[in-house]
Amino acid sequence: MDRLKEAIRRQGTVQSGKVLQLDAILNHQVDPELIMEMGEEFARLYRESGVTKVVTIESSGIPIGFAAAYKLGVPMVFARRKKTLTTDNDSYCERVPSFTKGIVTDLMISKKLLSSKDRVLIIDDIIANGDAVRGVIRILEQAGCTLVGLGIAVEKAFEKGAPALREAGVRLDSLVRVASVDGSEVRFTD
Structure with a gap:
């Protein structure tokens, strides 16, 4: 997606060699x-897959997940990272390490929001090691859902996450693939 690549070139910053900051x-x-363009592209890629729900991860995945769900005409569910007073106690929960935060966090989805009839498209902003996505996949497995695929806005192709998921048989589509980050320069594949 050329427009996303251009935005990354203009507004992205490289921190500590491997961390690509995309705050802007x-x-x-x-x-x-x-x-919305990103959501449309994911909808185009998965329109024929019978998606019944889009699942994403709090918080950066929410805008893209919402856009894809809107374009597909299905609900979006996001995995919470923090338990609140209103969090359903009857939730699926997985502990996952966070690449950018350098900590272990919980991912939680209420059991009421997923069923074995759901065909799920996972959407996330960035994949590096893939730990958070694997946590969501484990939640979907516990719920008996069918995973139709994984849509990633920015894939760090130089990290192990996306290749490992593809090798495991997961359909994974990325809008842009970063080949490397060197100093302040971001290089893309394709």
């Missing part, structure tokens, strides 16, 4: 028009 694009501020 995906993680703190969003361009609604770009987000």
Whole structure:
């Protein structure tokens, strides 16, 4: 997706060699028009897959997940990272390490929101090691859902997450694939 690549070149910053900060694009501020284009692209890729729900991860996956769900005409569910007073105690929960935060967090989805009849498309903003996505996949397995695929806005192709998921047989579509980050330069594949 050329428009996303251009936004990353203009507004993304590289921190500590491997961390690509996209606060001005995906993680703190969003361009609604770009987000809706991303949602449309994921809808185009998965329209024929019989998706009944889009699942994403709090918080940066929410805008893209919403856009894809809207374009597909299905509900969106997001995995919460923090338990609140209103969090359903009857929830699926998985512990996952966070690549960018450097901590272990919980992912929770209420059991009322998933069923064995659901055909789920997972949407996320960035994949590096893939730990958070694997946590969501484990939740979907517990719920008996069918995973139709994984839509990623930005794939760090130089990290192990996406290749490992593809090798495990998961359909994974990325809008852009980052080949490397060197100093302040971001290089894309394709």
